[in-house]
Amino acid sequence: MANRKPLIAGNWKMNLNHLEAIGLVQKIAFALPTKYFDKVDVTVIPPFTDIRSVQTVVDGDKLLLTYGAQDLSAHDSGAYTGEISGAFLSKLGCTFVVVGHSERRTLHAETDDVVLAKTKAALKYELTPIVCVGEGLEIREAGEHVAYNIAQLKGSLAGLSADEISKVVIAYEPVWAIGTGRVASAADAQEVCAALRTTLAELADQKIADSVRVLYGGSVNAKNVGEIVGQTDVDGALVGGASLKSDEFATLSAIAAGGPLP
Numbered sequence: 001m002a003n004r005k006p007l008i009a010g011n012w013k014m015n016l017n018h019l020e021a022i023g024l025v026q027k028i029a030f031a032l033p034t035k036y037f038d039k040v041d042v043t044v045i046p047p048f049t050d051i052r053s054v055q056t057v058v059d060g061d062k063l064l065l066t067y068g069a070q071d072l073s074a075h076d077s078g079a080y081t082g083e084i085s086g087a088f089l090s091k092l093g094c095t096f097v098v099v100g101h102s103e104r105r106t107l108h109a110e111t112d113d114v115v116l117a118k119t120k121a122a123l124k125y126e127l128t129p130i131v132c133v134g135e136g137l138e139i140r141e142a143g144e145h146v147a148y149n150i151a152q153l154k155g156s157l158a159g160l161s162a163d164e165i166s167k168v169v170i171a172y173e174p175v176w177a178i179g180t181g182r183v184a185s186a187a188d189a190q191e192v193c194a195a196l197r198t199t200l201a202e203l204a205d206q207k208i209a210d211s212v213r214v215l216y217g218g219s220v221n222a223k224n225v226g227e228i229v230g231q232t233d234v235d236g237a238l239v240g241g242a243s244l245k246s247d248e249f250a251t252l253s254a255i256a257a258g259g260p261l262p
Protein backbone atom coordinates (compact mmCIF):
# COMPACT_ATOMS: atom_id res chain seq x y z
CA MET A 1 0.00 0.00 0.00
CA ALA A 2 1.45 3.33 -1.03
CA ASN A 3 1.96 5.99 1.59
CA ARG A 4 -0.38 8.73 0.47
CA LYS A 5 0.13 12.17 2.01
CA PRO A 6 -3.24 13.65 3.00
CA LEU A 7 -4.47 16.71 1.13
CA ILE A 8 -6.75 19.33 2.62
CA ALA A 9 -8.16 21.61 -0.06
CA GLY A 10 -10.18 24.66 0.91
CA ASN A 11 -12.68 25.53 -1.81
CA TRP A 12 -13.73 29.09 -1.06
CA LYS A 13 -16.39 28.99 -3.80
CA MET A 14 -17.68 32.51 -4.63
CA ASN A 15 -16.62 34.06 -1.34
CA LEU A 16 -14.05 36.73 -0.40
CA ASN A 17 -12.66 39.53 -2.55
CA HIS A 18 -8.92 39.80 -3.12
CA LEU A 19 -8.31 41.90 -0.02
CA GLU A 20 -10.22 39.47 2.16
CA ALA A 21 -8.32 36.62 0.50
CA ILE A 22 -4.99 38.10 1.59
CA GLY A 23 -6.27 38.32 5.16
CA LEU A 24 -7.48 34.73 5.23
CA VAL A 25 -4.28 33.27 3.80
CA GLN A 26 -2.20 35.19 6.32
CA LYS A 27 -4.38 33.99 9.18
CA ILE A 28 -4.23 30.35 8.03
CA ALA A 29 -0.45 30.58 7.75
CA PHE A 30 -0.22 32.08 11.23
CA ALA A 31 -2.50 29.40 12.68
CA LEU A 32 -0.76 26.44 11.02
CA PRO A 33 2.99 26.34 11.74
CA THR A 34 5.29 24.98 9.06
CA LYS A 35 5.95 21.68 10.89
CA TYR A 36 2.51 20.40 9.85
CA PHE A 37 3.35 20.55 6.17
CA ASP A 38 5.58 17.49 6.44
CA LYS A 39 2.47 15.43 7.06
CA VAL A 40 -0.30 17.17 5.16
CA ASP A 41 -0.57 19.16 1.95
CA VAL A 42 -2.78 22.19 2.36
CA THR A 43 -4.17 24.21 -0.52
CA VAL A 44 -6.62 27.06 -0.87
CA ILE A 45 -8.89 27.39 -3.87
CA PRO A 46 -10.03 31.02 -4.10
CA PRO A 47 -12.07 32.76 -6.81
CA PHE A 48 -10.10 33.64 -9.97
CA THR A 49 -9.93 37.32 -9.02
CA ASP A 50 -8.08 36.51 -5.78
CA ILE A 51 -5.39 34.25 -7.20
CA ARG A 52 -2.82 36.93 -8.01
CA SER A 53 -3.13 38.36 -4.50
CA VAL A 54 -2.84 34.92 -2.93
CA GLN A 55 0.23 34.25 -5.05
CA THR A 56 1.84 37.45 -3.81
CA VAL A 57 1.34 36.48 -0.15
CA VAL A 58 2.43 32.86 -0.63
CA ASP A 59 5.55 33.82 -2.57
CA GLY A 60 6.40 36.89 -0.51
CA ASP A 61 6.11 35.13 2.84
CA LYS A 62 7.45 31.81 1.49
CA LEU A 63 4.39 29.97 2.75
CA LEU A 64 4.20 26.21 2.36
CA LEU A 65 0.54 26.10 1.46
CA THR A 66 -0.34 25.99 -2.21
CA TYR A 67 -3.26 27.43 -4.11
CA GLY A 68 -5.39 26.62 -7.08
CA ALA A 69 -8.51 27.49 -9.03
CA GLN A 70 -12.13 26.35 -8.97
CA ASP A 71 -12.48 25.75 -12.69
CA LEU A 72 -10.68 26.23 -16.01
CA SER A 73 -11.53 26.35 -19.67
CA ALA A 74 -11.19 23.28 -21.85
CA HIS A 75 -9.66 25.64 -24.44
CA ASP A 76 -6.17 27.11 -24.61
CA SER A 77 -7.00 30.69 -25.68
CA GLY A 78 -9.20 32.61 -28.10
CA ALA A 79 -12.78 33.76 -28.45
CA TYR A 80 -14.21 32.20 -25.29
CA THR A 81 -15.60 35.19 -23.41
CA GLY A 82 -15.46 34.79 -19.67
CA GLU A 83 -13.34 31.66 -19.68
CA ILE A 84 -9.94 31.21 -18.02
CA SER A 85 -7.20 29.13 -19.61
CA GLY A 86 -5.15 26.59 -17.73
CA ALA A 87 -2.14 28.37 -19.21
CA PHE A 88 -3.03 31.48 -17.22
CA LEU A 89 -3.50 29.51 -14.02
CA SER A 90 -0.21 27.74 -14.47
CA LYS A 91 1.53 31.07 -15.05
CA LEU A 92 0.04 32.31 -11.77
CA GLY A 93 1.64 29.43 -9.92
CA CYS A 94 -1.51 27.40 -9.30
CA THR A 95 -0.92 23.81 -8.25
CA PHE A 96 -4.48 22.48 -8.33
CA VAL A 97 -7.66 23.10 -10.27
CA VAL A 98 -11.06 21.71 -9.34
CA VAL A 99 -12.94 20.16 -12.25
CA GLY A 100 -16.45 18.79 -12.31
CA HIS A 101 -17.59 20.17 -8.98
CA SER A 102 -21.27 19.31 -8.59
CA GLU A 103 -22.12 23.01 -8.58
CA ARG A 104 -20.58 23.25 -12.07
CA ARG A 105 -22.16 20.01 -13.21
CA THR A 106 -25.59 21.16 -12.01
CA LEU A 107 -25.62 24.95 -12.48
CA HIS A 108 -23.52 25.01 -15.65
CA ALA A 109 -24.64 21.71 -17.18
CA GLU A 110 -21.13 20.28 -17.25
CA THR A 111 -21.26 16.71 -18.52
CA ASP A 112 -18.63 14.02 -18.03
CA ASP A 113 -17.35 14.92 -21.50
CA VAL A 114 -16.82 18.54 -20.46
CA VAL A 115 -15.15 17.43 -17.23
CA LEU A 116 -12.88 15.12 -19.23
CA ALA A 117 -11.90 17.94 -21.58
CA LYS A 118 -11.12 20.21 -18.63
CA THR A 119 -9.13 17.45 -16.94
CA LYS A 120 -7.05 17.11 -20.09
CA ALA A 121 -6.55 20.88 -20.25
CA ALA A 122 -5.38 20.91 -16.63
CA LEU A 123 -2.87 18.15 -17.26
CA LYS A 124 -1.65 19.88 -20.40
CA TYR A 125 -0.68 22.89 -18.31
CA GLU A 126 0.81 20.84 -15.47
CA LEU A 127 -1.98 21.61 -13.07
CA THR A 128 -3.26 18.84 -10.82
CA PRO A 129 -6.96 18.38 -11.50
CA ILE A 130 -9.15 17.60 -8.51
CA VAL A 131 -11.81 15.64 -10.37
CA CYS A 132 -15.11 15.66 -8.49
CA VAL A 133 -17.83 13.03 -8.55
CA GLY A 134 -20.83 12.56 -6.34
CA GLU A 135 -24.40 11.37 -6.27
CA GLY A 136 -27.60 13.21 -5.46
CA LEU A 137 -29.97 12.18 -2.70
CA GLU A 138 -32.35 10.21 -4.91
CA ILE A 139 -29.53 8.01 -6.15
CA ARG A 140 -28.24 7.48 -2.62
CA GLU A 141 -31.71 6.55 -1.36
CA ALA A 142 -32.15 4.14 -4.26
CA GLY A 143 -28.92 2.44 -3.21
CA GLU A 144 -27.31 3.14 -6.59
CA HIS A 145 -24.57 5.47 -5.33
CA VAL A 146 -21.59 3.18 -5.82
CA ALA A 147 -22.44 2.35 -9.43
CA TYR A 148 -23.28 6.00 -10.13
CA ASN A 149 -19.95 7.30 -8.84
CA ILE A 150 -18.00 4.63 -10.69
CA ALA A 151 -19.76 5.56 -13.94
CA GLN A 152 -19.14 9.27 -13.35
CA LEU A 153 -15.45 8.62 -12.69
CA LYS A 154 -15.10 6.47 -15.79
CA GLY A 155 -16.79 9.14 -17.89
CA SER A 156 -14.66 11.92 -16.44
CA LEU A 157 -11.37 10.08 -17.06
CA ALA A 158 -12.29 8.23 -20.26
CA GLY A 159 -9.34 7.57 -22.52
CA LEU A 160 -6.69 9.08 -20.24
CA SER A 161 -3.41 7.18 -20.14
CA ALA A 162 -2.24 5.48 -16.98
CA ASP A 163 0.41 8.18 -16.65
CA GLU A 164 -2.25 10.90 -16.87
CA ILE A 165 -4.43 9.14 -14.30
CA SER A 166 -1.44 9.00 -11.96
CA LYS A 167 -1.45 12.82 -11.92
CA VAL A 168 -5.02 13.44 -10.81
CA VAL A 169 -6.70 13.81 -7.44
CA ILE A 170 -10.25 12.50 -7.06
CA ALA A 171 -12.86 14.04 -4.79
CA TYR A 172 -15.99 12.18 -3.77
CA GLU A 173 -18.60 14.74 -2.84
CA PRO A 174 -22.13 13.45 -2.30
CA VAL A 175 -24.35 16.33 -3.38
CA TRP A 176 -26.68 15.84 -0.43
CA ALA A 177 -23.80 16.49 1.97
CA ILE A 178 -22.53 19.73 0.41
CA GLY A 179 -23.26 22.81 2.48
CA THR A 180 -26.03 21.00 4.32
CA GLY A 181 -24.34 20.08 7.56
CA ARG A 182 -25.33 16.49 6.75
CA VAL A 183 -21.93 14.86 6.49
CA ALA A 184 -21.66 11.35 5.10
CA SER A 185 -20.71 8.79 7.68
CA ALA A 186 -17.09 7.71 7.64
CA ALA A 187 -18.28 4.30 6.43
CA ASP A 188 -20.24 5.94 3.56
CA ALA A 189 -17.15 7.89 2.53
CA GLN A 190 -14.95 4.81 2.73
CA GLU A 191 -17.39 2.69 0.70
CA VAL A 192 -17.40 5.04 -2.27
CA CYS A 193 -13.73 6.08 -2.06
CA ALA A 194 -12.70 2.40 -2.03
CA ALA A 195 -14.89 1.74 -5.07
CA LEU A 196 -13.33 4.71 -6.86
CA ARG A 197 -9.85 3.38 -6.11
CA THR A 198 -10.80 -0.02 -7.50
CA THR A 199 -12.01 1.80 -10.62
CA LEU A 200 -8.69 3.64 -10.88
CA ALA A 201 -6.94 0.27 -10.82
CA GLU A 202 -9.12 -0.87 -13.73
CA LEU A 203 -8.46 2.33 -15.68
CA ALA A 204 -4.72 2.43 -14.96
CA ASP A 205 -3.15 -0.19 -12.69
CA GLN A 206 -3.06 -1.11 -9.02
CA LYS A 207 0.18 0.74 -8.30
CA ILE A 208 -1.25 3.96 -9.68
CA ALA A 209 -4.57 3.41 -7.92
CA ASP A 210 -2.65 3.03 -4.65
CA SER A 211 -0.85 6.32 -5.23
CA VAL A 212 -3.73 8.58 -6.32
CA ARG A 213 -5.31 10.62 -3.56
CA VAL A 214 -9.05 10.24 -3.14
CA LEU A 215 -10.67 12.97 -1.04
CA TYR A 216 -14.05 13.24 0.60
CA GLY A 217 -16.04 16.49 0.53
CA GLY A 218 -19.34 17.54 2.07
CA SER A 219 -19.81 19.34 5.40
CA VAL A 220 -16.30 18.50 6.60
CA ASN A 221 -15.26 20.39 9.72
CA ALA A 222 -12.79 20.13 12.57
CA LYS A 223 -15.11 17.84 14.51
CA ASN A 224 -15.64 15.18 11.83
CA VAL A 225 -12.45 15.32 9.74
CA GLY A 226 -10.49 12.94 11.97
CA GLU A 227 -12.85 10.02 11.53
CA ILE A 228 -13.25 10.67 7.82
CA VAL A 229 -9.57 10.88 6.94
CA GLY A 230 -8.95 7.93 9.24
CA GLN A 231 -10.61 5.70 6.65
CA THR A 232 -8.30 3.50 4.60
CA ASP A 233 -9.22 4.96 1.23
CA VAL A 234 -9.90 8.59 2.20
CA ASP A 235 -6.79 10.70 1.71
CA GLY A 236 -8.02 14.11 2.77
CA ALA A 237 -10.89 16.47 2.26
CA LEU A 238 -12.30 19.06 -0.09
CA VAL A 239 -13.64 21.59 2.37
CA GLY A 240 -16.14 24.33 1.59
CA GLY A 241 -17.69 26.36 4.40
CA ALA A 242 -15.12 25.43 7.05
CA SER A 243 -12.28 26.61 4.80
CA LEU A 244 -13.44 30.21 5.22
CA LYS A 245 -12.64 30.16 8.95
CA SER A 246 -8.88 30.31 9.51
CA ASP A 247 -8.81 28.65 12.92
CA GLU A 248 -11.13 25.82 11.93
CA PHE A 249 -9.31 25.22 8.64
CA ALA A 250 -5.95 25.18 10.42
CA THR A 251 -7.30 22.83 13.08
CA LEU A 252 -8.76 20.37 10.62
CA SER A 253 -5.53 20.46 8.59
CA ALA A 254 -3.58 19.69 11.76
CA ILE A 255 -5.92 16.79 12.53
CA ALA A 256 -5.37 15.43 9.02
CA ALA A 257 -1.64 15.70 9.69
CA GLY A 258 -2.10 13.56 12.79
CA GLY A 259 -1.82 16.47 15.25
CA PRO A 260 -0.96 17.91 17.67
CA LEU A 261 -3.50 20.71 17.44
CA PRO A 262 -1.96 24.15 16.84
Ligand SMILES: O=C[C@H](O)COP(=O)(O)O
Pocket residue numbers: 011101173177178179180181217218219220238239240241242
Ligand atom coordinates in the same frame (compact mmCIF):
# COMPACT_ATOMS: atom_id res chain seq x y z
O1 LIG B 1 -15.92 21.88 -2.53
C1 LIG B 1 -16.35 21.75 -1.39
C2 LIG B 1 -17.59 21.08 -1.16
O2 LIG B 1 -18.58 21.42 -2.05
C3 LIG B 1 -18.03 20.96 0.26
O3 LIG B 1 -18.63 22.13 0.73
P1 LIG B 1 -19.05 22.19 2.28
O4 LIG B 1 -17.84 21.81 3.06
O5 LIG B 1 -19.46 23.62 2.51
O6 LIG B 1 -20.16 21.22 2.46
